[in-house]
Every structure is written in C-alpha cells, then in structure tokens.
Amino acid sequence: MATLVARLSASLCLVSLVLASVPNPRTIDSDLTVLTHNDLYGNSSHRQASAIVVSKRQSHSAAASSCAALGESLWSNEQHLQELGFLEYLRYDSKTQSQDHYWVAGTAHTKCSAITARGRTQQLPCDTPLPALCQNSAALSSLESTDTSSKWQTAVTTGNATVIGYRDKHSFRFQGIQYATIPSRFSHSVYLPPAGSNISALSYGPQCIQGSCSSGTASCSEDCLYLNIWTPVLPSGKSSKTTKKAVLVWIHGGGFVSGSGSDTTFDGGAMASRGDVVLVTINYRLGNLGFLALEGTSLTGNYGLKDQNTALEWLRAHIGAFGGDKDRITVFGQSAGAASVRALLASPEARDKFAGAITQSTPQGLNYVSTFSKYLTITEATNRTKSLLDETGCASNNSATVLTCLQAVDPLNLTTGTVASYPVVDNKFLTTSSLPLGPTAPKLNIPLLSGIMHDDGSPFTSYPSTANITAVLLSQNLPSFIANSPLFPLPSAPNTTESIFNLTSRVATDAMFRCLAQSTAATAAKNSVFKNTYAYEFDRAFQLLSYSPNPPACEAPRTPEHPFGDPSLPYYKCHSGELYYVFGTLVREGARIRDDDDIRFSQYVLDSWTSFARTGSPTPDPRLLEARGFTNTSALVRAAGTWAPVEERGNGKELRVLNIGARSEGWREVEQCEALGFGLDYYDV
Structure with a gap:
C-alpha cells in the first residue's frame, strides 16, 4: 500500500511539473498576443516577422523573464528592420497605449531598448514599467510538418480545467477539445464542461462516423463531438481592459453525411492571425446517426443540429478563456453547413446564441436539395427512410425493440443503403417548415451575409450521353420545358456535348442555388428580418484539390503562359x-498559384469575411487595413467602393459580384428564376 501511495504521489508531482513548465497567461500574469503580418504566402512570404506581445507592464528584466517563461527571448528588431510596419497594429488595437513603448532586446548601462508601434527605438530606464515584445520562433505549421512539442505548448485555464494547446508562427492552436457527450445512440448531446488538470488539445479528435470510415479506423468514432480553436490572443483573465475578439464558428458541409471540422481546408491559422478573430471548427453527427427520424418511435432526428447548438453553448461558456467574445459569435458554413446555419436561424432554441450568420451556397429549390431548406415532417422523413428497418433487420411493431436493435447495429452499417440526411420539423428544435422570412417573420437583430458561386450547380449535373436535349433534362431531373424555352437558349460551343452541359449547369445553378438565394436576401431585406442583409456571387474560383467534379470543367484552362x-x-x-x-x-x-491575383483575391475575401464578423459589415475599415499594412485589400476596397446591404425596395445594385475587380449589380437570372417557379418573392409568404 505504501508503495502504491508513493507511486501515486510521484505521478501527481510529475503532472504538476509538466503543467508548471507549460506557460499559461494566468501564471505569466499577462495577456499574450501573436502579432504578424500574414500575407497568406506562407513560408514563401517576404514578411516573416512574428512576435508575442506580453501586455503586462513590467521592468525590462521582468519582461525578459516573461519571454523566457514562453521559451523565447525579447524580440530583436534588428533582425526585422524591413518589416517593422506590422507593429502599427499595436496602435490601432489599443485604446490606452497608442503612444506606448514595448521592451525589446538590448541594454546599455542603466538604459534598455524599447520600440514604439511606429518602429522607433529608444533607450529608457530599465525599471520603467512597459509591455514587451518577445520573439516567436515557432515554425509555421503545414500539412507536412506540425510541431506540438513541449517548447511550443501553451496552457489555458477555463473554470477548473487546464487545456494544453500549442502555437506556431501565426496563432495559438487548440485541437480536439470535447464539447459534449452522447449518452446513447439517437439521444441528444449533453454539454460537457472541460474538467481536469491536463486536457490535451494537441491533435484533432476523431471525425464522426461516415461512409469514408472503415472498420478499425482510429480517426472515426461515434464519440466525435470535438471542436478546434485558433486564436491570436490568450487573456490572463485578470484584466478588465482585455479586448475580446470576434468569434467565427465554422460548420462544415458534406450533404449531412460526410465531412469534419478537422479538414485542413478549414485550418483557422490564417483567419485568426490576419483577420484578428478567433476561429472555431466543429464536428457534428452525420447521416442516420445525426438525422434519423422514425414516426412511432423516440427517434425525432435533428441530432446533428442539436450538436451544433450544444457546441454554441460550450463556446458561450468557455470561449472567453481563448480570447473570444461570447456576444460576438458569427456562425458560418458552406453547402450543408450553410443549411445548418439556416436551421440555427430558424430554431427558437439556437438563434439567440450568436450575433451574425454567413451562408455560403445553401442548397435549396429543385429535387433533393429542397430538403436542405424546406424541412420534412417526421412522417415525410419516415416514408423516405423506413426501408432502413428491413435493411438492418430491425423492423418491429414495438418501438422500444426498434430502438434497441438500431442501437446495436454496427455504426458503419448505418452509413450505407438508406441514409437520412435532412433536418425535420420536430416541433421543438425546428417548429416551422423553413426559415421564416415573410411579413410576420420574427425580427432577428443580427446581420446576414449570403451568396453562391457563379456555377454552383455545375457539379450536380453531368456531361450528356446524347444530343437529345429533352432526354438529357429528364435524365438529370431538370424541367423539360427548358428545351424549348427562349429564356434558356443552347449556348454556342465547339461541340454539342459542351453546349448541353453548359445549359444544364446553368439550369442546375439557378434551380438549386441562385434563385432561392436571391429570394432569401431580397425577402429578408424587404421584411427587415435581419439587421442588414448582404448578398454576393463569386465570379472567380479555385476548385479544391480533393474535389473537382466533371473534370476539367471547374478548373481554369492551362496555357503555356x-x-x-x-x-x-x-x-x-x-x-x-x-x-x-x-x-x-x-x-x-x-x-499551385495560377496568377498574381489568386493571393490578392484571397486576401480581399478573407478580410471581408472577418470584417463582417468583427463589425457586421463586409467592408473592412480603411484605418485597420492601413494599420495592418494590407495594401492589396485597401486597393481593391477603394476600387469597389462600400459593399452596401440589400435595400428594402432594391436599387439595382443588390448583388456584390466577387472577383479581383469586385462590383455591385442587380439580381441575376430574374426571368429564368420566375420561369422555374423560384422568383424573388418565393419566400415572401
């Protein structure tokens, strides 16, 4: 027994030593901020300077000790003489230290070196209480290399828990934090507060069970409700002057059957550092495990949506410890993620948990995409999925027997065959058949940014195998009247196959994305549903390396130049x-960057999205752009002018066309949308 006690005591001492060696803003007694320019060129950038701002006012020697606690030394501006402009943001971001100095490396007798936000160095008495700049020698994480070793680890205290993440050149990173538990399959998730003295957030948690998982895959689990946080600042929690950052919460797409918050496409380091926001990605249950509803049983669906709601509860309780403002949370998502945001806006349980919303390419309108925004009743959902019971051998007249059987099925067997993939009206989380936008809709005192890609529907059609246009339309479940409609003429192309594909792409985009996206924005503005509504359409794209449908249709043509x-x-x-x-x-x-505008356009888009999160407007503050040295975005914003919200009566400039030369114009394909039955007034009921 004595031996056991001794071992336990030694183990506890080891844990204490480990925690003591991991820097924590509370133990350092200072807010910590990663400051860098981040022009999105990664390691090929000419601007590599990165510093950690220690905001506590202290002597030069104490500041050096704080840097040492981070495993760093005081910042040496001599190494970055050509890059000092990035310090200007210190003036913009501080209300109380606009003319302040910051300790940097260098001493001479009784004087020590300090630098201003304008990059001017001055010798001051070494006992002067000043904030400090520390080196940030961490490498930029990448797909090929991520260093989570103890040298770069940083701890955060929230409640009684200590969460250990790490930093790289651009941000503090916390990956794989569990936000909820699932008491049993087909039950609603339960908020899980962090508990424990050594919670590791150094790697992503498992993704939720989906079709791409295989037996024994460690990266897939039913216990999958994890979130990831990237932040430029960690507060000490002791200063009322700490400025909390706006928070962006990403909800991934994947048709409600695939995807995860750990997809590196959504790595939040760039948005956090360049956009000066806290970026969060989440997992939520998918397919039958997340959306199965069966009439006559306790299965009411919407489990995945409730997971998202639970994640928001977790963030409202704990994001402050990671530098985020719980009252400035913007939810955003693409495809099924956008449909999720729309459902959260529609839900009386969720809509008060966030302060802004961005919907990118919400599927809505024709064919199967209708269920993403027009919600089925549980009876309708049951009619679509009841064959699952025969497929799994769980058919029974006893609802308890059905539930017990489905809970015992191998989860991978629930990802094939009949799969539920749509929200339902459960009369609790969702009480209406769609997001109310008409004259009697609830007024949501938040801004909305919403839009599509120019050819969003192209991947949902295919190259034809016949020159018979009517046959092609029917085979792709598109309206056959289009074959003889002057509103949809067959475009000229080198061959008939390309012409017909161009036509079906246009129709699919209108009928499944564009028309009802425009109706959503126009109707919301008309009825003042949101504080402001902003609409866009991308006329420039860079297709994902992992998803290029109908190749090479979605890829810019290659030329010798x-x-x-x-x-x-x-x-x-x-x-x-x-x-x-x-x-x-x-x-x-x-x-592979195609031309000089790819990065410039990404800078502009990222700066617009994060501006919306910070201020409710997608037009970045020119003063902020100047302070950050974001000259490319400054030039594009000046050329494009202010991105104005959609007006109630319309002014012919409702739509922001996003390209390297952004502009505003009227709604697109208005007559075509009317002919398809999806006109601007579709949602005005």
Whole structure:
C-alpha cells in the first residue's frame, strides 16, 4: 500500500511539473498576443516577422523573464528592420497605449531598448514599467510538418480545467477539445464542461462516423463531438481592459453525411492571425446517426443540429478563456453547413446564441436539395427512410425493440443503403417548415451575409450521353420545358456535348442555388428580418484539390503562359470553389498559384469575411487595413467602393459580384428564376 501511495504521489508531482513548465497567461500574469503580418504566402512570404506581445507592464528584466517563461527571448528588431510596419497594429488595437513603448532586446548601462508601434527605438530606464515584445520562433505549421512539442505548448485555464494547446508562427492552436457527450445512440448531446488538470488539445479528435470510415479506423468514432480553436490572443483573465475578439464558428458541409471540422481546408491559422478573430471548427453527427427520424418511435432526428447548438453553448461558456467574445459569435458554413446555419436561424432554441450568420451556397429549390431548406415532417422523413428497418433487420411493431436493435447495429452499417440526411420539423428544435422570412417573420437583430458561386450547380449535373436535349433534362431531373424555352437558349460551343452541359449547369445553378438565394436576401431585406442583409456571387474560383467534379470543367484552362491555369479564360466557378479563398489556405493546402491575383483575391475575401464578423459589415475599415499594412485589400476596397446591404425596395445594385475587380449589380437570372417557379418573392409568404 505504501508503495502504491508513493507511486501515486510521484505521478501527481510529475503532472504538476509538466503543467508548471507549460506557460499559461494566468501564471505569466499577462495577456499574450501573436502579432504578424500574414500575407497568406506562407513560408514563401517576404514578411516573416512574428512576435508575442506580453501586455503586462513590467521592468525590462521582468519582461525578459516573461519571454523566457514562453521559451523565447525579447524580440530583436534588428533582425526585422524591413518589416517593422506590422507593429502599427499595436496602435490601432489599443485604446490606452497608442503612444506606448514595448521592451525589446538590448541594454546599455542603466538604459534598455524599447520600440514604439511606429518602429522607433529608444533607450529608457530599465525599471520603467512597459509591455514587451518577445520573439516567436515557432515554425509555421503545414500539412507536412506540425510541431506540438513541449517548447511550443501553451496552457489555458477555463473554470477548473487546464487545456494544453500549442502555437506556431501565426496563432495559438487548440485541437480536439470535447464539447459534449452522447449518452446513447439517437439521444441528444449533453454539454460537457472541460474538467481536469491536463486536457490535451494537441491533435484533432476523431471525425464522426461516415461512409469514408472503415472498420478499425482510429480517426472515426461515434464519440466525435470535438471542436478546434485558433486564436491570436490568450487573456490572463485578470484584466478588465482585455479586448475580446470576434468569434467565427465554422460548420462544415458534406450533404449531412460526410465531412469534419478537422479538414485542413478549414485550418483557422490564417483567419485568426490576419483577420484578428478567433476561429472555431466543429464536428457534428452525420447521416442516420445525426438525422434519423422514425414516426412511432423516440427517434425525432435533428441530432446533428442539436450538436451544433450544444457546441454554441460550450463556446458561450468557455470561449472567453481563448480570447473570444461570447456576444460576438458569427456562425458560418458552406453547402450543408450553410443549411445548418439556416436551421440555427430558424430554431427558437439556437438563434439567440450568436450575433451574425454567413451562408455560403445553401442548397435549396429543385429535387433533393429542397430538403436542405424546406424541412420534412417526421412522417415525410419516415416514408423516405423506413426501408432502413428491413435493411438492418430491425423492423418491429414495438418501438422500444426498434430502438434497441438500431442501437446495436454496427455504426458503419448505418452509413450505407438508406441514409437520412435532412433536418425535420420536430416541433421543438425546428417548429416551422423553413426559415421564416415573410411579413410576420420574427425580427432577428443580427446581420446576414449570403451568396453562391457563379456555377454552383455545375457539379450536380453531368456531361450528356446524347444530343437529345429533352432526354438529357429528364435524365438529370431538370424541367423539360427548358428545351424549348427562349429564356434558356443552347449556348454556342465547339461541340454539342459542351453546349448541353453548359445549359444544364446553368439550369442546375439557378434551380438549386441562385434563385432561392436571391429570394432569401431580397425577402429578408424587404421584411427587415435581419439587421442588414448582404448578398454576393463569386465570379472567380479555385476548385479544391480533393474535389473537382466533371473534370476539367471547374478548373481554369492551362496555357503555356499559365501552366497551372488561366483564370481570365472561361471556366465553371463551381461548388466549394471559394473555400481556399475564404480560409486563406491556398498555399497551405499545396495549391499551385495560377496568377498574381489568386493571393490578392484571397486576401480581399478573407478580410471581408472577418470584417463582417468583427463589425457586421463586409467592408473592412480603411484605418485597420492601413494599420495592418494590407495594401492589396485597401486597393481593391477603394476600387469597389462600400459593399452596401440589400435595400428594402432594391436599387439595382443588390448583388456584390466577387472577383479581383469586385462590383455591385442587380439580381441575376430574374426571368429564368420566375420561369422555374423560384422568383424573388418565393419566400415572401
């Protein structure tokens, strides 16, 4: 027994030593901020300077000790003489230290070196209480190399828990934090507060069970409710002057049957550092495990949506410890993620938990995409999925027997065959058949940013196998009247196959994305549903390396002058073609930059999205852009002018067209949408 006690005591001492060696803003007694320029060029950037701001006012020697506690030394501005402009943000971001100095390396007798936000060095008495700049020698994480060793680890205290993450050149990173438990399969998730003195957040948690998982795959689990946080600042929790950052919460797409918050496309380091926001990605249950509803049983669906709601509860309770402002949370998502955001806006349980919303390429309108925004009743859902009971051998007249049987089925067997993939009206989380937008809709005092890709529907059609246009339309479940409609003429192309594909792509985009996206924005503005509504359409795209449907339709044509593609030539701007731009991950994901505008456009898009999160407007503050040295975005914003919200009566400039030369114009394909039955007034009921 004595031996056991001794071992336990030794183990506890070891844990204490480990925790003591991991720097924590509370133990350092100071807010910590990673400050860098981040032009999205990654390691090929000419601006490599990165510093950690220690905000506590202290003597030069104490500041050096704080840097040492981080495993760093005081910042040496001599190494970065050509890059000092990035310090200007210290003046913009501080209300109380606009003319302050910061300790840096260098001493001489009784004087020590300090630097201003304008990059001017001055010798001051070494006992002067000043904030400090420490070196940040951590490498930029990448797909090929991520260093989570103890040298770079940083701890955060929230409640009674200590969460250990790490930093790289651009941000503090916390990956794989469990936010909820699932008491049993087909039960609603339960908020799980962090507990324990040594919670590791150094790697992603498992993704939720989906079709791509295989038996024994460690990265897949039913116990999958994890989130990831990237932040530029960690507060000490002791200063009321700490400025909390706006928070962006990403909900991934994947048709409600696939995807995860650990997809590196959505790495949040660029948005956090360049956009000065806290970025969060989450997992939520998918397919039958997340959305199965069966009438006459206790299965009411919407489990995945409730997971998202639970994640918001966790963030409202704990994001402050990671530098985020719980009252400035913007939820955003693409495809099924956008449909999730729409459902959260529709839910009386969820809509008060966030302060802004961005919906990218919400599927809505024709065919199967209708269920993403027009919710089925449980009876309708049951009619679509009841064959699952025969497939699993769980058919029974006893609802308890059905539940017990389904809970015992191998989870991978629930990802094939009949799969539920849609929200339902459960009369609790969702009480209406769609997001109310008409005259009697609840007024949501938050801004909305919403839009599509120019050819969003292109991946949902295919190259024809016949020249019979009517037959092609029918085979792809598109309205056959289009074959003889002057509103949809067959475009000219080198061959009939390309012409018909161009036509079906246009129709699919209108009927499954564009028309009802425009109706959503126009109706919301008309009825003042949101504080402001902003609408966009991307006319430039960079298709994901992992998803290029109907190749090479969604890729810019390659030429001798542009071996990786010439974006100035015609190509389809397809579904998911904005994601690298929004997250600033072109270089990180290994994409080959096609021309000088790819990175410039990504800078502009990322700066617009994060501006919306910070201020409710997608037009970045010119003073902020100047302070950050974001000259490319400054030039594009000046050329494009202010991105105005959609007006109640419309002014012919409702839509922001996003390209390297952004502009505003009227709604697109208005007559075509009317002919399809999805006119601007579709949601005005």
